[in-house]
């Protein structure tokens with residue numbers, strides 16, 4: 001007689017939740033994904049400006065050859081969903097660009113990074129606009145999200161609670177999209193790491209990243225500036241714009257702006273374990289807070305490995 005598989009609830013339709021759900025489904029498990037947002041994506045989401053999607057979360061992703069995540073990325077590349085962006089970024093001080101740095105190939109997506117997460121949702125049962133409130137001990141559950149968000153959903157008596165960061169180890173970011181009449185920065189900018197600025201950390205050329213040459217920049221604030229403006233993120237706009245203008249020597253003003261707050265953007269010191277699994281309670285937690293480093297690829301790997309280990313019955 002075969003064991004009856006109870007349906008597993010995955011909370012979070014970011015990349016880690018969908019990786020977990022796909023791995024569970026691939027093993028024959030029954031799984032439902034729920035997310036409070038309007039569409040899958042999580043921190044790989046964006047927003048449409050002038051009818052075109054703009055990435056407001058992750059700037060790009062990398063994928064090491066030979067890893068399981070690389071196979072997923074190769075499939076996206078083959079199907080034209082992901083694209084190679086650049087291996088080179090400018091390096092700037094608050095007063096301007098001073099150098100460039102070359103590293104691994106960074107990837108983007110022509111339709112925005114969210115489109116890749118939407119692709120992972122194919123063939124799965126995903127319910128959006130569902131705000132999950134509490135883990136039911138009778139229902140096997142995966143929480144695929146930042147620790148501080150998962151903590152709120154776990155019972156106070158759960159032994160897992162103490163292993164979850166309360167948010168003090170996570171940095172916020174305010175992302176600001178700036179749309180211009182035309183491109184007014186160097187064609188080979190791609191993006192810029194900004195060092196020693198109190199207000200900004202990274203500038204991305206969104207038109208270059210997405211491959212349509214739209215005159216759009218996305219700037220990520222420093223954690224300090226984000227923390228100081230969490231209650232009123234729009235108030236960070238003048239600071240972030242002034243810092244960006246100075247770095248790129250821009251004399252034109254943006255014609256449209258959009259401000260987005262990420263309260264829990266990145267963990268400073270992710271857990272070394274790939275995920276948390278309480279097999280007895282059938283409760284798991286995954287995401288970029290696990291596996292030693294915070295990145296899109298690490299979040300996918302955390303969800304995928306938890307989905308492979310999660311008890312089906």
Ligand SMILES: Cc1cc2nc3c(=O)[nH]c(=O)nc-3n(C[C@H](O)[C@H](O)[C@H](O)COP(=O)(O)OP(=O)(O)OC[C@H]3O[C@@H](n4cnc5c(N)ncnc54)[C@H](O)[C@@H]3O)c2cc1C
Pocket residue numbers: 011012013014015016017034035036037040041042043044056057058059060061062130131132133144145146149153173175220262264265266286287288289294295296297299
């Ligand atoms: C500004 C910024 C820049 C970044 N830059 C990069 C980069 O350049 N390169 C890179 O590799 N990574 C980058 N990252 C990190 C990358 O975005 C994350 O590692 C990855 O997207 C995390 O995926 P996840 O599935 O773990 O979590 P998330 O994407 O956060 O997904 C969690 C999901 O859970 C849902 N959720 C939470 N609570 C509930 C609830 N109670 N009920 C229902 N649903 C709930 C949320 O709506 C969300 O969709 C960046 C992140 C940010 C914010």
